[in-house]
Amino acid sequence: MQEPEADLELLERAARHAGQIALGFWRNDMRSWDKADDAGPVSEADLAVNDMLRDMLTAARPDYGWLSEESEADPSRLDARHCFIIDPIDGTRAFIAGQEGFSHSLAVTDGEKIVAAVVHLPARNTTYSAHANGPALRNGQPIAPSDTGIDGATVLTYRAVSDPGHWRDGQVPPFRREFRPSLAWRLCLAAEGKFDAAVSLRLAWEWDIAAGSLIAERAGAAVTDRHGDRMRFNGPRAMVDGLIVAGPRLHGQILSGLRR
Incomplete structure (x- = not known):
């Protein structure tokens, strides 16, 4: 082996x-x-x-x-x-x-x-x-992720994540939204603290996030699907239900703010 x-x-x-x-x-x-x-x-x-x-x-x-x-x-x-x-x-x-x-x-x-x-x-x-x-x-x-909280955090995500319907009581957290074209790169940018988090509420193909998820995890970020569950790979569907990648404090704040 x-x-x-x-x-x-x-x-x-x-x-x-x-x-x-x-x-x-x-x-x-x-x-x-x-x-x-x-x-x-x-x-x-x-x-x-x-x-x-x-x-x-x-x-x-x-x-x-x-x-x-x-x-x-x-x-x-x-x-x-x-x-x-x-x-x-x-x-x-x-x-x-x-x-x-x-x-x-x-x-x-x-x-x-x-x-x-x-x-x-x-x-x-x-x-x-x-x-x-x-x-x-x-x-x-x-590399290591940032230790910021949600106020003023810079999150790599897409526009629809700012829809109030995704958040408890329609309260969108006060983060700034940025975007980069490669999802794998977004996870790495969160892992090294250049941005504070990477978030997706959509189904994600395993090939887009498999490598970045380990890099973020070993950097010290919290890495889960959108529900806070551990990601599992090489599954029959080859998909993961969204992602939240951030330092542990920010990850908890994002997860607790989401409507689930």
Whole structure:
């Protein structure tokens, strides 16, 4: 059995290769199109990165399952103790638009838990990483969330979260709302305290949040779904019911303010 440290080293190597491929397409002519069922855009770069990652990672760990946004569902992953959970390019719209805020999100599970994780932003030369037995790092340096309370907190989320219908007695907390295109990056930004929290009240695909959830947890943030429950991964639906990622004090204040 591989240790999380060894899996993390593998993910870091793979993420660097992914970045090289992505930057070869970025801000150059490339094909992109919309997926069926309003599932968002995809580009030839997404597929090229996905193919490389699958070849590299499954060759190194042939007994691991595979779950990726850009691969056909493989139910055999549910029988594997370990599984790769991958978003080849998170923030594809930003990538296609030539913006820097896209990332590669790579994670490994042990059962329902994430044990190794990398979020790599090649255009920003930034890599977040963690494994289950060590600290969360940004470019090799330890990170930690903020210790702020909800008054004046800066929360990475989308506009609809400010709808009074989501909050007890219609009282929207006095936080400032910001947005970044990659959900994986949002979790990492909350983990390092550049923003105070990342919140989503929508169902989230596992590949968008698997890596960032471990990085935030190992940084010292409280990481749960929208109901305050522990996230579980490599499930049949491959979805988590929302997310709240913040320092423990702010996390508790957000959770207690939500209508549930």
